[in-house]
Structure formats: structure tokens, C-alpha cells
Amino acid sequence: MAITRNADAIAPVRSSSVFSIWLARHTSTSLGALGRLSRQPFASLMIILVIGVTLALPAAINVIVKNMQSVSNSWSNALDFSMYLKKDLTVSDAEDLANLIRQRADIESVGLITADEALLEFKKQSGFGKALNQLSENPLPHALVIRPSSGNTGASLTLLQEEIRNLPETELVQVDTEWVQRFHAILDIVRQAISIGVVLLGIAIVVIIGNIIRLDIENRREEIEVTKLIGASNAFVRRPFLWTGFWYGLLGGAFALLLVQYGLYLLREPVSRLAGLYQGKITVASLTITESSAIIGIAVFLGLFASWVTAARHMRRIEPR
Amino acid sequence: MIQLNNVTKRFPGGQEAISGLSLSIDKGEMVFVTGHSGAGKSTLLRLIALIERPSDGQIIVDNQNTRRVKRRKIPAYRRQIGMVFQDHKLLYDRPVFDNVALPLIIAGVSYRDAGRRVRAALDQVGLLHKEKQRPATLSAGEQQRVGIARAIITRPKLLIADEPTGNLDPDLSLEVMRIFRRFNEVGVTLLIASHDITLIDSLGCRRIALEDGKLQQEADPWQ
Ligand SMILES: Nc1ncnc2c1ncn2[C@@H]1O[C@H](COP(=O)(O)OP(=O)(O)OP(=O)(O)O)[C@@H](O)[C@H]1O
Numbered sequence: 215m216a217i218t219r220n221a222d223a224i225a226p227v228r229s230s231s232v233f234s235i236w237l238a239r240h241t242s243t244s245l246g247a248l249g250r251l252s253r254q255p256f257a258s259l260m261i262i263l264v265i266g267v268t269l270a271l272p273a274a275i276n277v278i279v280k281n282m283q284s285v286s287n288s289w290s291n292a293l294d295f296s297m298y299l300k301k302d303l304t305v306s307d308a309e310d311l312a313n314l315i316r317q318r319a320d321i322e323s324v325g326l327i328t329a330d331e332a333l334l335e336f337k338k339q340s341g342f343g344k345a346l347n348q349l350s351e352n353p354l355p356h357a358l359v360i361r362p363s364s365g366n367t368g369a370s371l372t373l374l375q376e377e378i379r380n381l382p383e384t385e386l387v388q389v390d391t392e393w394v395q396r397f398h399a400i401l402d403i404v405r406q407a408i409s410i411g412v413v414l415l416g417i418a419i420v421v422i423i424g425n426i427i428r429l430d431i432e433n434r435r436e437e438i439e440v441t442k443l444i445g446a447s448n449a450f451v452r453r454p455f456l457w458t459g460f461w462y463g464l465l466g467g468a469f470a471l472l473l474v475q476y477g478l479y480l481l482r483e484p485v486s487r488l489a490g491l492y493q494g495k496i497t498v499a500s501l502t503i504t505e506s507s508a509i510i511g512i513a514v515f516l517g518l519f520a521s522w523v524t525a526a527r528h529m530r531r532i533e534p535r
Numbered sequence: 536m537i538q539l540n541n542v543t544k545r546f547p548g549g550q551e552a553i554s555g556l557s558l559s560i561d562k563g564e565m566v567f568v569t570g571h572s573g574a575g576k577s578t579l580l581r582l583i584a585l586i587e588r589p590s591d592g593q594i595i596v597d598n599q600n601t602r603r604v605k606r607r608k609i610p611a612y613r614r615q616i617g618m619v620f621q622d623h624k625l626l627y628d629r630p631v632f633d634n635v636a637l638p639l640i641i642a643g644v645s646y647r648d649a650g651r652r653v654r655a656a657l658d659q660v661g662l663l664h665k666e667k668q669r670p671a672t673l674s675a676g677e678q679q680r681v682g683i684a685r686a687i688i689t690r691p692k693l694l695i696a697d698e699p700t701g702n703l704d705p706d707l708s709l710e711v712m713r714i715f716r717r718f719n720e721v722g723v724t725l726l727i728a729s730h731d732i733t734l735i736d737s738l739g740c741r742r743i744a745l746e747d748g749k750l751q752q753e754a755d756p757w758q
């Protein structure tokens with residue numbers, strides 16, 4: 215028991231490089247936090263479940279909207295509308311205008327039907343060919359058939375048509391497919407509702423995780439006091455709680471991902487049957503890598519944010535006595 | 536090592552636990568603080584550990600004026616001091632090994648690197664064979680020694696102990712004092728609050744006797 219017997223006992227505290235200390239601390243703290251979660255598997259699972267379901271809800275609705283939109287875009291000519299030009303425009307005027315409009319980013323293609331072509335077609339289809347031959351001049355105007363690009367939303371379509379309608383060359387804009395536009399408008403509303411919902415559900419998740427962390431802090435109050443008493447900084451005592459929040463976020467996000475993918479998997483069969491009926495090529499788009507990582511990223515962010523705010527608020531109050 | 540100039544600690548209730556206390560402790564000294572219950576022994580130690588701030592006066596520890604230690608720097612300040620508490624202040628949900636390793640972990644030593652030092656510290660307090668046990672399964676004396684091992688593991692220059700033998704029998708008390716004695720022999724400064732006058736006298740160390748937060752005048756020839 216002589217104090218000089220063991221050299222280790224009197225060696226000064228060796229400090230390794232700042233980074234390796236940082237890494238070692240975080241590795242052990244993160245594993246420790248994970249270990250604590252696994253020691254209360256039922257409670258942890260419940261929380262992860264709640265976070266997962268809360269996140270899966272908006273994610274699933276988002277996927278459905280995305281799929282509906284791509285389906286509606288696959289009705290290729292569904293968004294086309296016709297623009298009838300003023301009578302005094304010549305064919306070359308009409309061609310110039312078509313070229314001009316074609317350059318817009320929100321327009322995929324513009325087709326020109328000259329007055330002569332239109333008359334010819336009309337003669338063929340109506341069977342009034344002889345009678346129409348009597349006309350001294352062609353009563354039909356030139357027309358442009360405009361196909362908006364698929365990136366358009368309901369609102370941007372309406373705006374586009376309004377702009378076309380206001381051009382000086384325009385006599386009349388005719389939209390044959392207003393129901394498609396209504397559909398798009400509804401999707402717009404749903405999308406907005408999602409973003410509001412996401413904010414609310416995000417707040418809910420922050421409150422849930424924050425509360426769990428607060429309880430955790432209360433339960434470990436004595437431990438926090440003791441560690442502070444022997445020289446632990448606020449950052450040191452806060453670290454395990456941040457990791458707890460991180461794990462809740464990560465696991466909750468992963469669970470949400472699982473839920474959404476499983477739901478899509480269940481939908482695949484009936485949708486392909488439906489697609490068969492319509493001879494369409496409808497497939498269920500699953501989550502892209504970007505979307506999946508966004509879900510996980512948001513979940514982790516919410517977990518960290520909640521634990522950070524909670525820990526910062528409560529840690530300062532716990533001072534050793 | 537420690538110098539107090541006219542230090543007063545007044546609690547919010549108006550109670551003065553320490554009143555105009557001045558004293559000085561040299562490097563390498565082993566000093567006991569005695570006095571009745573409520574004399575201010577704990578408060579004195581807590582002031583030195585910056586668990587409390589003085590209402591008035593100056594405390595200089597290892598050439599640092601404690602008044603200048605900012606709130607954010609208190610943890611770093613405390614890490615220079617080894618502290619032993621009357622109620623041990625151990626973490627009861629962790630084994631002895633983890634308890635003793637804690638100051639090293641706080642200082643950024645990895646768990647693996649801490650191992651040899653933890654065993655060396657446990658060896659010094661004679662608890663090497665109990666490293667895997669939980670503190671609750673140890674006797675009060677053993678828990679106290681775990682607390683001592685934790686206080687010395689970072690090799691602090693100053694060790695303060697608040698009634699470390701408060702609830703130990705005479706044999707164990709003597710054993711703990713012997714451990715302190717050995718640290719003192721390698722240059723550690725010790726400040727120990729204790730009731731146990733007979734034990735202190737048998738060690739022949741300097742005594743600071745407190746009474747109502749002031750130095751008790753007549754008792755001590757060393758004053
Ligand atoms: N936080 C506090 N608030 C108010 N008064 C306090 C506080 N802490 C201590 N005191 C008072 O200060 C005085 C000195 O207390 P202190 O704990 O320093 O005594 P002590 O000498 O350690 O006594 P004991 O031997 O019983 O441990 C006591 O009268 C006590 O009531």
C-alpha cells in the first residue's frame with residue numbers, strides 16, 4: 215500500500231490530442247445513451263413508435279400526393295389548352311408567336327394549327343365540305359395548342375392561362391380539361407395542409423422528446439449534481455442527454471421510413487391491377503434517397519433540438535449543494 | 536496554498552456561517568478544521584471548493600483569487616481539487632470502478648486508459664478486489680474509501696475532506712487518516728474537517744478551531 219509502489223498512481227493526467235479525446239468521449243457517451251435506452255426497452259420502443267407514427271403521417275401523405283400528381287401528369291394531353299388568335303394575324307405572325315411562347319420554361323410544346331389546316335380538318339370531319347367550299351373566305355382563326363410542362367401546379371397553370379389570355383394576339387383561350395386543373399388545385403391544397411401539419415407534428419415531437427429528456431434529467435439529478443461537484447462542465451453533463459435525443463430521433467425516423475415503405479409495398483399490388491385496367495403505366499413511386507434522408511435528417515434534428523433546449527434549461531438549475 | 540482574508544459568508548436568511556475569517560495554509564500542510572456542529576466547517580470547505588461564494592473578503596487558492604474564477608470556469612477549478620464528502624456522493628447505479636474513474640473520464644481520459652490508474656488508486660485505499668461491486672453493497676467505511684480513491688485519482692495538489700470519518704469506527708477512522716497521511720507525505724496539501732479531537736491529537740497535525748464562523752481563540756497553541 216505504499217504510495218510510491220505504483221508508478222501509475224503518480225503519473226500526471228496524460229492528455230491525448232484534442233480530437234481523439236473528443237471522439238472517444240462522444241463514442242462512449244453515445245453508446246452509453248443507447249445502452250440506457252435498451253435497458254428500458256418497452257418505454258423506449260413506445261417513444262420511438264410515437265415519433266415514427268407522427269413522422270410517417272405527413273411523409274405518407276406526401277408520397278400519395280406525389281404519386282397522384284405523376285398519375286395526373288401521365289394523362290399526357292390532359293393539361294393542353296387552345297389559344298385562338300385574332301383574325302388579322304398572318305401565318306408567319308402565328309409562327310413567330312408560337313416560337314416566342316415555346317421559349318417559356320413552364321411550357322413543354324406549342325403546336326400551330328393554321329386556319330387552312332383547321333378548315334381542311336373541319337371539312338373532313340363535319341361532312342359539310344361542299345357547303346363550306348362556298349365561303350369566300352376562311353372564317354377560322356389560326357390556333358396554338360399549348361402543352362404546359364409537367365412541373366406546373368394548379369395555381370401556376372391558371373396563371374399561365376391568364377397570361378396567355380392577356381396577350382394582344384389572343385382572341386380566345388379555351389381550356390377543355392378544367393377538371394384536371396381542379397384536381398391539381400386540390401393537390402396544391404393538400405400539399406399546403408401537409409406543410410402546416412408537418413410544423414405542428416414537429417412541435418409535437420419536440421414536446422414529446424423534450425418531456426422524456428426532462429424526466430430523464432430529473433431521474434438522474436443526483437448523478438448530475440455529483441458529477442458537477444467533482445468538476446464536470448455543463449457540456450459534459452449535457453452530452454448524454456443530447457445523445458439520447460439523437461437516438462430517439464434516428465430510431466423514430468427509421469421507424470417512420472419503415473412504415474411508409476411498408477405502406478407503399480402494400481399499395482403496389484392493387485395499383486398495378488388498376489393500371490392494368492387503364493392500360494396505363496402507373497407504378498407506385500417509393501421514397502427517393504433524398505426524401506428518405508430528409509425524413510431521417512428532420513427526425514434527428516428534432517431529437518437533438520428538443521434535447522438541447524431541455525438540457526440547457528434544466529442543467530443550469532441543477533447546481534451541487 | 537490556501538489563504539483567507541477577512542472572509543464572511545452570509546446566507547440569504549441573514550445567518551453568518553463564516554464571519555471575518557482569516558487564515559493561511561501552506562503547501563504540503565495537513566490541517567484539521569474542528570468546531571461544534573454549526574461552527575462553519577462545511578461552509579469553509581465549500582467556499583474553498585467554490586460550491587459557495589463568499590459574501591465578503593478574499594480567498595486565494597494555489598495563487599488564484601477565487602473571486603476571479605468565472606462561473607463557466609468553476610468546473611475546471613474544481614478539477615484541481617480532490618474532494619471527499621461526508622455522505623460519499625457516489626453514483627450508486629455504477630460499479631466502484633466507474634465511480635473512481637469518473638474524474639478521469641471528465642478530464643477526457645478514455646475508459647480504457649483510465650483502467651490502470653483506477654486500479655492504482657483503489658490499491659492505495661485497499662479496495663482493489665471490490666472494483667466490480669456497486670457502492671451500495673459496500674460498508675460505510677469502504678464507501679468512504681471509494682470516495683477517497685475518486686478524490687485522489689487525478690493527483691490533485693489539494694485535497695479537502697468534510698468529516699471523512701464521520702460515521703466510521705475508531706479503527707477505520709485511523710485507517711482513513713493513515714491514507715491521508717501518506718498523501719501528505721508525497722506533498723499533497725490536505726484540509727480536513729473533523730469532530731474527532733482525540734484522533735487529530737494522536738496525529739499531531741495543526742488544528743484550526745472554529746466557533747460561530749470565527750477562529751476560536753484560546754484552544755490552539757499553533758495559532
Ligand atoms: N445553505 C444555507 N442556508 C442558510 N444557512 C446555512 C446554509 N448552510 C449552512 N448554513 C448555516 O451556517 C452555519 C454553519 O453551517 P456548517 O454546515 O458550515 O456547519 P458545520 O460546522 O459543518 O456543522 P456540522 O458539524 O454539523 O456539519 C449553520 O448555522 C447553518 O445553519
Ligand SMILES: [Mg+2]
Nearest residue numbers: 576577578697
Ligand atoms: Mg458540516
